[in-house]
Amino acid sequence: MYKVLLADDEHLDLEGMRTFIPWSELGMEVVGAVSNGFSACELMERQAIDILVTDVNMPHMSGLELARRAMDRKPDVRVVFVSGHQDFHYVKQALSLKACSYVLKPMDDDELVASLRQITLELEHEANRKRTEEQYLKMMQALQAQGVKRLEDEQEQRAATQLNEAQPVPGCSRLIREIIATMQERLHENLTLKNIAQQFAFSPNYLGHLFKEETGQGFSEMLTELRMERARELLRDPKVKIYEVAGQVGYRYIPYFSRQFKETFGMTPMEFRKRE
Numbered sequence: 190m191y192k193v194l195l196a197d198d199e200h201l202d203l204e205g206m207r208t209f210i211p212w213s214e215l216g217m218e219v220v221g222a223v224s225n226g227f228s229a230c231e232l233m234e235r236q237a238i239d240i241l242v243t244d245v246n247m248p249h250m251s252g253l254e255l256a257r258r259a260m261d262r263k264p265d266v267r268v269v270f271v272s273g274h275q276d277f278h279y280v281k282q283a284l285s286l287k288a289c290s291y292v293l294k295p296m297d298d299d300e301l302v303a304s305l306r307q308i309t310l311e312l313e314h315e316a317n318r319k320r321t322e323e324q325y326l327k328m329m330q331a332l333q334a335q336g337v338k339r340l341e342d343e344q345e346q347r348a349a350t351q352l353n354e355a356q357p358v359p360g361c362s363r364l365i366r367e368i369i370a371t372m373q374e375r376l377h378e379n380l381t382l383k384n385i386a387q388q389f390a391f392s393p394n395y396l397g398h399l400f401k402e403e404t405g406q407g408f409s410e411m412l413t414e415l416r417m418e419r420a421r422e423l424l425r426d427p428k429v430k431i432y433e434v435a436g437q438v439g440y441r442y443i444p445y446f447s448r449q450f451k452e453t454f455g456m457t458p459m460e461f462r463k464r465e
């Protein structure tokens with residue numbers, strides 16, 4: 190059950206939220222319902238929470254300040270603001286805190302419930318992602334314990350170097366960073382999502398979804414971007430022929446390589462080389 194803290198200085202609203210929202214059906218448990226920010230902070234010192242539902246405009250400590258303190262204590266806490274204020278100033282501050290929702294009073298229970306359901310989905314997805322990464326790490330540890338090496342020493346060192354040089358979207362898991370490093374190492378191959386999924390022991394559909402969620406790009410989109418960046422670096426060396434560059438980044442058909450390069454950089458490989 191996800192732990193929820195309610196904070197509202199208006200007694201009727203506070204009791205209404207505690208009483209009429211189907212918390213158990215949502216997989217949630219209200220661990221506290223308080224009327225001010227200081228009481229909320231005291232409770233958070235004793236009890237970890239997953240979700241904070243707070244009024245924005247409370248005396249002594251605003252809901253915005255309470256949310257900041259909650260996030261300082263637990264950065265991934267989800268926050269829902271409820272407020273009688275439709276003022277853009279409040280909405281802007283709520284957005285700056287990455288609030289999950291901003292529900293106006295008088296509250297529509299269905300609107301609040303919908304926001305909470307969305308938060309549940311997000312928390313479950315995050316939990317699944319963490320479990321996937323833990324399973325992957327356990328699998329790698331088991332292989333190492335059995336004396337199985339996935340790469341020869343030289344390949345492993347090269348992969349580690351590429352992993353350090355890779356620049357995936359900030360916040361990507363170790364699994365996704367290693368997949369990107371593997372893609373960089375195998376750019377010369379006819380690489381597919383199915384190949385990578387088999388190497389890392391996942392189904393293509395699941396790995397494709399996870400990759401998109403963490404990087405914001407599809408597998409093919411990322412693969413093309415990596416190939417074009419590598420091609421641009423290789424083209425800076427006039428000793429390497431253009432057809433050799435194409436082959437080293439996985440293209441066997443030169444016209445297609447040239448078209449892809451132009452779509453990416455606005456010029457053909459030959460034009461790029463002349464400019465360099």
